[in-house]
Amino acid sequence: MTPPKPITVIGLGNLGSALAETFLRHGHPTTVWNRSSAKAEPLVAKGAVRTDTAAEAVTASELVLVTLLDPPAAREVLAGAAEAVRGHALVNLTSGGPEDARELATWAAEHRAEYLHGAVYAIPQTIGTAESSINYSGSADVHEQWKAELAILGKGTYLGVDAGRASGYDVAVLAGMYGMLGGFLHATAMATAAGVSASELTPMLVSWLTDSFPALPTFATEIDEGDYATDESSLAMNQAGLATIIRASQSQGIPASTLVPLKEMIDQQIDAGHGADSLARAVESLRNSA
Template sequence: MDVMNKPNVTVIGLGQMGAALADAFLSAGHPTTVWNRTPGKADALVARGAVRAATVAEAVAASELVVVCVLDHPAVRELLAPVAESLRGRVLVNLTSGSPEQARAEAEWAAAHGIGYLDGGIMTTPPGVGDSANMILYAGSPELLAAHRATLEVLGDPVDLGPDAGLASLYDAGLLGLMWSVFGGWLHATALAGADGVAAKEFTAVANRWLKTVSWFLSTYAEQIDAGEYPGSDATIDIQVATIGHLLEAGEARGIDGRLPRLHLELMREAAAAGHGGDSYARLVEIFRGE
């Protein structure tokens, strides 16, 4: 696409993430209008060619595609409710973190005012914005995402989650939980190996290979969860209860905090006590569901 023909984009909110979004649009050659409650935060972007809007209304009027990334959803509504009529007929891309319920409420508000709406989850930190290896999740109108994909893909790989506007926030929350669980397990394992003098970098090189196998398990277990059947053909819960004992013993011998593996053991014992010891680890999903 010719740079001169690239569509205008407005970015409202210039915290670390909002500034990174605006920077990515500028780097891709999009005429970019920016607004922030503290005008000085736009200085570096203006120096690179962005247009500083004096008001939110001015920012909204500058572009068909309006991207907002502020502190929370109440802040989104506070900023945009007064300019709802100016937003009519435009597309609002809300990349503000929030709950699925908040995202659905914003989608309803936008629809009531004739505003196209996409809700998004940015699955990277600000330095990763603009890298196609990183995902940005979108939920809302698939037609709007398709129409603006060429513009939005400069921020990262756009992943379409479908018309339910709450799904980007839901996936975001779940994936962050997965991330923290992986971090916790890795830190515990690194502390364990480090107690015997293994450098974190050395251990992690092997751990990264192991995570590829773990990824295979996730795909296999996902099929079991969807089917509601948990054959223990790979490794039963009973076997894993015995195996985790080795981890706990090694940790105790080295003075490593064992709260995390003990939580896993507690969950597995609960499933076994309910008569599911011969099932796969995926059976534990029903404990999280409260079933």
């Protein structure tokens, strides 16, 4: 039986520490580095090897996972280890946008390293369980060669050679999530102003949202095909509904700051003569302003 391969984890925040601990549990010799070396102490107590520099940590393993605060931090730390990365597989799990991932992929290629980007859909406590999943994009060779080791962390899905594709999915999914959370917070503010507790409102809201979700694939098809003809939820209908909700919110002393931007997008499309089209057409206001 082939012994577990050495692995390096750079960055020991909640996610990085969870990754390192998971590899240790599976018997992998694990090298760790963090700017604040004290964060490595619990992992060292479990068998990890701590290095003084990121370059030393890179040198210790062919597979190097990077989990830092943000893309500038990842670029800075890897730049400091530039002479060490040649021939190594860099798997960057630092959150960022598609261009951040592509920039680091280009940098890695210039320094003769292979680059794979990952977007994690898990909280640190679930890393290494069936509740954890990670999307990857970038080097197909890295994904194939290290598939078994990466699978330890959770279900992995490879999305293609464009290093920015995993991040493209990630930031879009998170934008949708935060939009939903913003709507939830607005809804609870309006409810409590009307004497309805957030706990009383939430079951009805969840039920309504759940019933609304099937509309999203239909909207997605309309957006992809650019065909917004509809006999159902038109822009004009939604303009009137939103205007009513905004007035009600403001009359309760609740700013409609989560709704006004959507209303403005709808207004723009109606002013351009598309009032009979599907609500999905509002996306064109975002595309045209890009």
